[in-house]
Amino acid sequence: MSEVFIGDYLAEARKALDNQVLQRALADLQNRFGRGTAMAYQNLPEGPDLRLKAHEIRQNAIANLDVLLTTLADNVRKNGGHVFFAGDAKDAVNYCLETAHRHQAKLAVKGKSMVSEEIGLNSTLQENGIEVAETDLGEYIIQLAGERPSHIIAPAIHKTRTDIGQLFSDIIGISYTDDPPSLTRAARKALREKFLAADIGFSGCNIACAETGHIVTVSNEGNIRMSTTMPKVHVAIMGMERVAARLEDHDILLRLLCRGAAAQNMGTYVSYIGGPRQTNQVDGPIEFHLVILDNGRSRILADEEFREMLCCIRCAACLNVCPVYGKIGGHAYGHPYSGPVGAVIMPLFAGINAAKHLCQGETLCGACQDACPVNINIPRMLLALRAKLAEGDLRWNVDPASRPEKLIYQMWSWMIRNRSAYDFFLKMASIGQKILPQSNGMLRRLPPPMSGWTQSRDIPPVANECFIRRWKKGI
Amino acid sequence: MDTSGQQTFISRVRSALGHNSTNRPGSNDLCTGQFTAETGAILDRIKHRSAADRQQLLDRLIEMAAPINLKVTVLKDRVAATTSIVDLIQNKAPEWGDQKKVVMWQHPLLESLNLADALAAQNVPLYVADFEDADAEEVSMNQQRERIRKKVTDAYIGITSADYCMADTASLVMRTRPGQARSVSLVPSIHVAVIHLDQVILDLKELYALLQWNPDVQKEGLTNCMTFISGPSKTADVEATMVHGAHGPREVYVHVISD
Numbered sequence: 001m002s003e004v005f006i007g008d009y010l011a012e013a014r015k016a017l018d019n020q021v022l023q024r025a026l027a028d029l030q031n032r033f034g035r036g037t038a039m040a041y042q043n044l045p046e047g048p049d050l051r052l053k054a055h056e057i058r059q060n061a062i063a064n065l066d067v068l069l070t071t072l073a074d075n076v077r078k079n080g081g082h083v084f085f086a087g088d089a090k091d092a093v094n095y096c097l098e099t100a101h102r103h104q105a106k107l108a109v110k111g112k113s114m115v116s117e118e119i120g121l122n123s124t125l126q127e128n129g130i131e132v133a134e135t136d137l138g139e140y141i142i143q144l145a146g147e148r149p150s151h152i153i154a155p156a157i158h159k160t161r162t163d164i165g166q167l168f169s170d171i172i173g174i175s176y177t178d179d180p181p182s183l184t185r186a187a188r189k190a191l192r193e194k195f196l197a198a199d200i201g202f203s204g205c206n207i208a209c210a211e212t213g214h215i216v217t218v219s220n221e222g223n224i225r226m227s228t229t230m231p232k233v234h235v236a237i238m239g240m241e242r243v244a245a246r247l248e249d250h251d252i253l254l255r256l257l258c259r260g261a262a263a264q265n266m267g268t269y270v271s272y273i274g275g276p277r278q279t280n281q282v283d284g285p286i287e288f289h290l291v292i293l294d295n296g297r298s299r300i301l302a303d304e305e306f307r308e309m310l311c312c313i314r315c316a317a318c319l320n321v322c323p324v325y326g327k328i329g330g331h332a333y334g335h336p337y338s339g340p341v342g343a344v345i346m347p348l349f350a351g352i353n354a355a356k357h358l359c360q361g362e363t364l365c366g367a368c369q370d371a372c373p374v375n376i377n378i379p380r381m382l383l384a385l386r387a388k389l390a391e392g393d394l395r396w397n398v399d400p401a402s403r404p405e406k407l408i409y410q411m412w413s414w415m416i417r418n419r420s421a422y423d424f425f426l427k428m429a430s431i432g433q434k435i436l437p438q439s440n441g442m443l444r445r446l447p448p449p450m451s452g453w454t455q456s457r458d459i460p461p462v463a464n465e466c467f468i469r470r471w472k473k474g475i
Numbered sequence: 476m477d478t479s480g481q482q483t484f485i486s487r488v489r490s491a492l493g494h495n496s497t498n499r500p501g502s503n504d505l506c507t508g509q510f511t512a513e514t515g516a517i518l519d520r521i522k523h524r525s526a527a528d529r530q531q532l533l534d535r536l537i538e539m540a541a542p543i544n545l546k547v548t549v550l551k552d553r554v555a556a557t558t559s560i561v562d563l564i565q566n567k568a569p570e571w572g573d574q575k576k577v578v579m580w581q582h583p584l585l586e587s588l589n590l591a592d593a594l595a596a597q598n599v600p601l602y603v604a605d606f607e608d609a610d611a612e613e614v615s616m617n618q619q620r621e622r623i624r625k626k627v628t629d630a631y632i633g634i635t636s637a638d639y640c641m642a643d644t645a646s647l648v649m650r651t652r653p654g655q656a657r658s659v660s661l662v663p664s665i666h667v668a669v670i671h672l673d674q675v676i677l678d679l680k681e682l683y684a685l686l687q688w689n690p691d692v693q694k695e696g697l698t699n700c701m702t703f704i705s706g707p708s709k710t711a712d713v714e715a716t717m718v719h720g721a722h723g724p725r726e727v728y729v730h731v732i733s734d
Contacts, residue, residue, distance in 0.1 A: 066485050085480035085481045155712075157715070214701075225723065248508055269708075284700060294484060298487045302492075
């Protein structure tokens with residue numbers, strides 16, 4: 001039921017690199033949002049250091065998650081809502097399905113939610129005869145195309161206007177156009193019918209507030225407000241880490257979330273939802289359900305090395321600056337989380353060995369941490385994952401990724417501590433390398449077992465005479 | 476019996492954190508707002524705003540509204556506000572049908588604008604999003620829903636007031652109440668909000684301070700749905716091109732009455 005999976009990283013990355021249209025789209029995205037977000041932090045009245053304060057707020061919330069979640073649940077119930085705690089994807093999806101069945105739902109509308117991607121909500125509802133309409137324009141596009149999101153905030157970034165025009169003319173039956181306003185209007189019209197006919201609405205949660213018992217959703221399109229206002233039932237699903245203790249924490253978190261996600265001062269719509277409509281109110285859902293999901297998060301929580309990752313509020317700012325994401329796009333990371341956040345979260349969710357390319361593929365340049373609205377030290381955790389891959393790890397069931405590699409490093413470590421062995425190695429290497437292919441003063445290929453390293457790069461040759469000897473000779 | 480899975484879930488979280496119990500030093504105050512000297516200063520500032528301060532806030536609102544296409548109009552009194560709304564209705568065509576219809580909240584400020592009379596002259600029906608036959612039983616719940624749904628889908632302009640407008644982010648703040656349906660600011664193609672100058676506040680900090688510490692505001696709390704609206708609905712999902720009117724209103728007007 002869980003739809004977290006690691007794809008073929010190398011093949012998908014290669015495909016993305018060869019796709020010129022995607023390369024332009026990614027460059028454009030990063031130019032615009034990457035820079036915009038950096039500027040938005042600079043323009044904060046408190047300056048970019050507000051991110052450090054936000055980090056503290058998030059760390060404190062995570063360190064007291066049991067208290068916060070209990071308070072949140074109590075307050076939501078006090079406001080007339082239902083709360084369900086789901087240990088895994090299956091529990092969560094079953095609860096959603098039962099709720100839909102109880103109301104004889106035939107059509108569901110959904111606001112954009114990564115956690116619903118994670119639990120595979122759509123496929124289960126559809127298998128059970130319930131039509132699901134994704135209502136975020138980007139999500140709607142990829143749902144029509146039968147694809148998966150390639151960016152946390154801009155899921156259809158890999159589609160061109162020509163693709164979308166063709167798709168809309170084939171599936172919705174409008175006459176072909178590649179004009180973005182016309183395409184948006186076509187989707188507006190088609191989805192308006194869905195909103196008005198839907199029996200149940202699903203949404204995610206950007207950040208809940210334990211003190212008042214509300215979830216908060218942020219959107220620019222208004223689709224989440226539609227999905228949570230028009231149908232009779234609203235089910236919100238949140239990862240268990242997405243909660244703040246107090247209302248006053250939301251001041252900093254909301255301002256930073258909107259800046260990180262889209263370089264905005266504030267998203268167009270921010271809604272605090274804390275229960276069903278009251279008996280004398282004419283609209284809003286009759287029932288409100290909140291599903292709080294673990295699905296592997298408590299395992300991350302238990303490991304202090306990775307606990308910090310639960311501070312993440314999924315704004316995708318790190319995707320918009322990452323030099324690796326900027327080249328390979330989102331599909332290489334598998335599903336559903338991509339970019340630097342995916343490179344840490346996906347191994348922890350789906351297995352570190354299975355996802356080794358994700359954490360090894362990142363550059364450790366640190367751009368992600370600088371862009372992060374809550375200043376998460378992603379490079380530190382990428383390194384920690386790599387260390388587990390090198391050494392193996394019992395807690396996370398990691399086998400050393402490559403025993404020959406480990407052996408080579410052990411030998412290397414011994415050798416550089418033995419002057420004579422090291423000198424001998426250098427001598428042999430400088431002679432041995434003469435038979436290797438060279439160009440422009442670089443070695444093109446190393447022999448096995450080092451050949452993997454030179455598959456996509458060259459390596460400088462060993463000098464004929466080592467530095468220390470030349471130094472003694474007075475250079 | 477605990478059917479919500481809460482106990483198992485929370486005890487797993489607690490053991491992951493290495494705690495034995497939820498009752499640990501400080502845990503009682505974790506989720507309770509703290510009244511600080513800063514909070515006091517904020518509430519004081521809101522209470523003692525001079526005319527010059529209010530003008531400054533209004534200027535800030537206008538400055539922040541422009542880049543997000545939120546159209547702020549300052550009007551000297553209610554009569555001017557009525558005229559402005561009537562003009563807007565005259566000049567704007569409906570998006571979905573031919574007939575011009577307008578829906579508005581049941582709200583003292585809006586009622587004092589006498590829009591019904593002004594619109595009758597133009598032959599434009601004005602719906603009110605109130606709770607009809609308030610004494611009817613639970614059976615009519617569905618009918619109530621259907622009625623409001625018909626009103627907001629028929630209308631091309633929705634008129635509301637707001638609790639506040641935050642200048643720093645150009646955001647309307649609305650709490651839901653009987654007669655003040657959420658869908659009035661959402662489903663019609665154009666949204667007009669009418670507020671008084673003294674409802675303009677500075678930022679989120681001021682809003683949260685009011686919600687938590689001003690007795691009148693705190694009594695109602697956040698309600699079951701508090702919404703911030705900062706400009707018209709928009710999307711950039713087709714090749715990152717900005718388009719207004721994705722699912723919510725395509726245009727949003729804030730009329731600030733300054734008398």
